[in-house]
Amino acid sequence: MPSLAARIESAFDDAVKDAQRAAEFQALMSKADSIRDTVVAGCDKKRKKLSALRKEAKEAQESGGLSEEEASRLTVRLDEADGALQQARRLRPVTGSLFIRLFLGSVNVKVSHEEDRKKLKEEYNKFKSRTNLLFILIPLSWAANIYLLSDWLSYTHWITVFGHIWLLYYYVTLALRENILRVNGSRIMSWWIVHHYISAAMSIVMLTWPFTSLHEELMPSFTVFFLSQAVVMQFQAFYQRRRHYSLVAQGKASQMDVTNPEGLREYNTTALLVVLVVLLMGTYCFELYLSYSMLHAAIYHPGLQLWRNPMFYKQELQVVFVGAAFAVLAVGNTISLVRTVSDKCVR
Amino acid sequence: MPSLAARIESAFDDAVKDAQRAAEFQALMSKADSIRDTVVAGCDKKRKKLSALRKEAKEAQESGGLSEEEASRLTVRLDEADGALQQARRLRPVTGSLFIRLFLGSVNVKVSHEEDRKKLKEEYNKFKSRTNLLFILIPLSWAANIYLLSDWLSYTHWITVFGHIWLLYYYVTLALRENILRVNGSRIMSWWIVHHYISAAMSIVMLTWPFTSLHEELMPSFTVFFLSQAVVMQFQAFYQRRRHYSLVAQGKASQMDVTNPEGLREYNTTALLVVLVVLLMGTYCFELYLSYSMLHAAIYHPGLQLWRNPMFYKQELQVVFVGAAFAVLAVGNTISLVRTVSDKCVR
Ligand SMILES: CC(C)(COP(=O)(O)OP(=O)(O)OC[C@H]1O[C@@H](n2cnc3c(N)ncnc32)[C@H](O)[C@@H]1OP(=O)(O)O)[C@@H](O)C(=O)NCCC(=O)NCCS
Ligand SMILES: CC(C)(COP(=O)(O)OP(=O)(O)OC[C@H]1O[C@@H](n2cnc3c(N)ncnc32)[C@H](O)[C@@H]1OP(=O)(O)O)[C@@H](O)C(=O)NCCC(=O)NCCS
Incomplete structure (x- = not known):
């Protein structure tokens, strides 16, 4: 069995490693936070922009400014963009219903x-x-x-x-x-x-x-x-x-x-x-x-x-x-x- | 103003970038999760070990097996280790009081x-x-x-x-x-x-x-x-x-x-x-x-x-x-x- 001093030293090293891990956890969390903020901030605006573009494309198609083929290619593109935004929107904090708001306030309950x-x-x-x-x-x-x-x-x-x-x-x-x-x-x-x-x-x-x-x-x-x-x-x-x-x-x-x-x-x-x-x-x-x-x-x-x-x-x-x-x-x-x-x- | 197709393409790129960010967020979160799991799993055991070592050091000092100087050096080490573990323990999920358990169950409410x-x-x-x-x-x-x-x-x-x-x-x-x-x-x-x-x-x-x-x-x-x-x-x-x-x-x-x-x-x-x-x-x-x-x-x-x-x-x-x-x-x-x-x- 190693000496008491050696064992204390190794326990100390262990604890320090855990503290470093904790610091890394905090760093990851704050990085995740800033990503979430960036994504969430733009989400609604981007969504509106996509639906405006969709409308424009439809009008252009109706007025004959767009070929059928081109229009369907653009629609697919817009659908893909919508899907991607949908993915991003999952990061948004969500309170859920009025009932949660009544008891906890408008806080994020998405875990x-x-x-x-x-x-x-x-x-x-x-x-x-x-x-x-x-x-x-x-x-x-x-x-x-x-x-x-x-x-x-x-x-x-x-x-x-x-x-x-x-x-x-x-x-x-x-x-x-x-x-x-x-x-x-x-x-x-x-x-x-x-x-x-x-x-x-x-x-x-x-x-x-x-x-x-x-x-x-x-x-x-x-x-x-x-x-x-x-x-x-x-x-x-x-x-x-x-x-x-x-x-x-x-x-x-x-x-x-x-x-x-x-x-x-x-x-x-x-x-x-x-x-x-x-x-x-x-x-x-x-x-x-x-x-x-x-x-x-x-x-x-x-x-x-x-x-x-x-x-x-x-x-x-x-x-x-x-x-x-x-x-x-x-x-x-x-x-x-x-x-x-x-x-x-x-x- | 760029053409409709170009604008749709750029909106698409934007959305995809957001989706990538969302994926990055998820990756960060799961990395943070696994760090948390590692740290939390060992915390209690390490704490017990530290207090056992502390006891041993005290006994050794009393029985004359440790010089005063060495004993105080080890105590400082143990204190530092305790501090580090304390840091790590902050990652533990916490429910808080019985009252939270009554309404939400023993779930983590540390945000x-x-x-x-x-x-x-x-x-x-x-x-x-x-x-x-x-x-x-x-x-x-x-x-x-x-x-x-x-x-x-x-x-x-x-x-x-x-x-x-x-x-x-x-x-x-x-x-x-x-x-x-x-x-x-x-x-x-x-x-x-x-x-x-x-x-x-x-x-x-x-x-x-x-x-x-x-x-x-x-x-x-x-x-x-x-x-x-x-x-x-x-x-x-x-x-x-x-x-x-x-x-x-x-x-x-x-x-x-x-x-x-x-x-x-x-x-x-x-x-x-x-x-x-x-x-x-x-x-x-x-x-x-x-x-x-x-x-x-x-x-x-x-x-x-x-x-x-x-x-x-x-x-x-x-x-x-x-x-x-x-x-x-x-x-x-x-x-x-x-x-x-x-x-x-x-x-
Ligand atoms: C018929 C019944 C047993 C089917 O249960 P099931 O097989 O779990 O149903 P599903 O697979 O559709 O469940 C989908 C989800 O809803 C949940 N769920 C279904 N019925 C639920 C209910 N009555 N209360 C709460 N949660 C319910 C399930 O747990 C499942 O959750 P998950 O997505 O988190 O896993 C269930 O709907 C039921 O018990 N209904 C009657 C309840 C009732 O009338 N109570 C009052 C009189 S006693
Ligand atoms: C005396 C008093 C005004 C001091 O308030 P304060 O200056 O905010 O007090 P502190 O700085 O010590 O507050 C520490 C924390 O406790 C909170 N707090 C203090 N008193 C609180 C109370 N009665 N209810 C809820 N939260 C309270 C503060 O918001 C602060 O929170 P934070 O750490 O999240 O910022 C406050 O304690 C008080 O109002 N007490 C009397 C309440 C009472 O008797 N109500 C029933 C009869 S009307």
Whole structure:
């Protein structure tokens, strides 16, 4: 074994080498920054110039100033230029949607480090699977409230409130992460994000709903709905993990997909998909049923008088909003599911 | 003017050059990535090795195996190595606190592009100044509710609920942005972030507070408190902008500071700071007063019976929590303000 002094010297050399690497990293980053600045600064102007040239070429062709052959040669050139600019435009900082702006401001959420980008999706999936238990516990706490606790405690509405605040948090963080994922190349359909916006808005409206007898009447259906949804989501996550295994096994997994440490297994996902679609359609029917019962109540329930003076409204608007939102979710989900599945069949 | 074909050709060349630059950017980024990976992978091990060597050197010195002179030479070497490693460790991806993990997952929020980093602070300040109006409108809507709307409408509690949800959103997004700013070099004291956590928790608890006569009694004080706080925050923002002008003018503004487009003006910020401190101390006294009146009510108010069986609690816990939270805020704010101001005096 070398002497202590020699070992300290070699550890020192090692550390200095790392510090040099860090300095090199910073130098690369600032060089990359200045390249990005140059490219981004000119991008929009160049794009406009190209479309102006395209227009000019078209006019020249129409007025006979350009032969057909020459015109098509120029069009190809313009297309190539557009493609190249498209490539360059990928460097632009992107905030994505208003939703990201609401929570983080107009900051760049496009992640330029490959490793960090992979981590985004990994963390998203982890979050979903970790919180699934809570998604079961919340409706269970509601059920406990309805059938047990309300007999013992004189005030239990806070249980409902906490549940809605948790749902609000859940949908907000999902929507936030999905927006960031989209900016970074995920192919997630925008409807699923809109779905989470609507769900968050529903939680907010539910928080404004006073605790009336109608509220009490509807709570059991909500509770059963959320419980069944939690079970379906569990199955959906299972399906997506399985599908991922087989995608990776076939070498088709995209950049944004997570490589699962448990290893790869071949699995026929088609059968699972069929079961999942049936379960999902069941959930959407449940949503339609909830929508129907709320809109029906809005019109016929003795505690509600939608046609009365709005000044006297107590919960009318909440019932209508949540009822309508469930209908929108059911229809939107069905359309998106059909599109996703038919896309899968074509592939 | 050159011919159309020539102009298209030159636009094409331009676009291709940009695409090449974009490719170069990607190449730089992946090179930076691999450097980061190398450095980060060994960092913790090297650190442990250094502290083991340090221990060994100390033992050797104590057992007389090392001369004093040699020992101090080696210690200097070890210190230098530690410093170098510290440099290298800056490349590690950082998530920051649990709060970021809750909303974005354990993803890297350290921003390596200089421009993007500046934007973070800029957007944070913009958010604060843009929402200041809402911070005034929300308590005004509460006042309108108390003194006007509740006579006309039969259900107005939703106004209070919306207010609390807005406050919840406000404090959550502030805390989220501040956490990200901290990871990226802001010197913001952690208390101000904790302050926003506590405020968010208070909004959640307020949402579970049933609409009782005590709630109604306390709403006017809350309303006045939030209104006065909004005014003080307006003044605080004014002070921070002014201070920033003079810092930039003196060339002292740090990397995270925002360069304001309105240009620089010399301004004596000390007088402003004195006024601000007086206003802030007034706000903290108000917080103490609210805390006192809530804790007093918790004990003496006829509608509350804290010493009763907890099964009969209706709003007891809410009153105690919010009352205690106001006290914590008042004390914590005062300590932090005194520390900030005395730091400023020393500088
Ligand atoms: C039908 C379904 C399972 C198909 O999932 P899939 O096989 O992963 O679908 P695709 O291959 O088209 O996915 C494309 C991308 O969108 C993502 N995605 C698909 N559905 C999603 C959803 N509901 N939420 C979030 N992300 C979704 C995928 O993860 C994939 O992301 P990637 O590009 O980053 O890898 C899925 O769309 C689904 O579960 N839909 C129903 C959701 C629902 O109705 N929930 C509410 C009631 S329980
Ligand atoms: C006293 C005060 C005005 C000093 O502000 P300042 O002069 O900017 O203080 P410092 O120079 O110590 O600031 C250090 C950093 O912390 C930030 N900071 C200071 N107080 C902050 C606060 N309350 N919230 C958010 N950020 C704050 C500054 O912007 C600066 O950030 P930077 O490093 O990114 O540039 C400020 O701390 C303050 O307003 N405190 C009271 C806040 C309060 O009590 N609010 C609730 C009742 S209204």
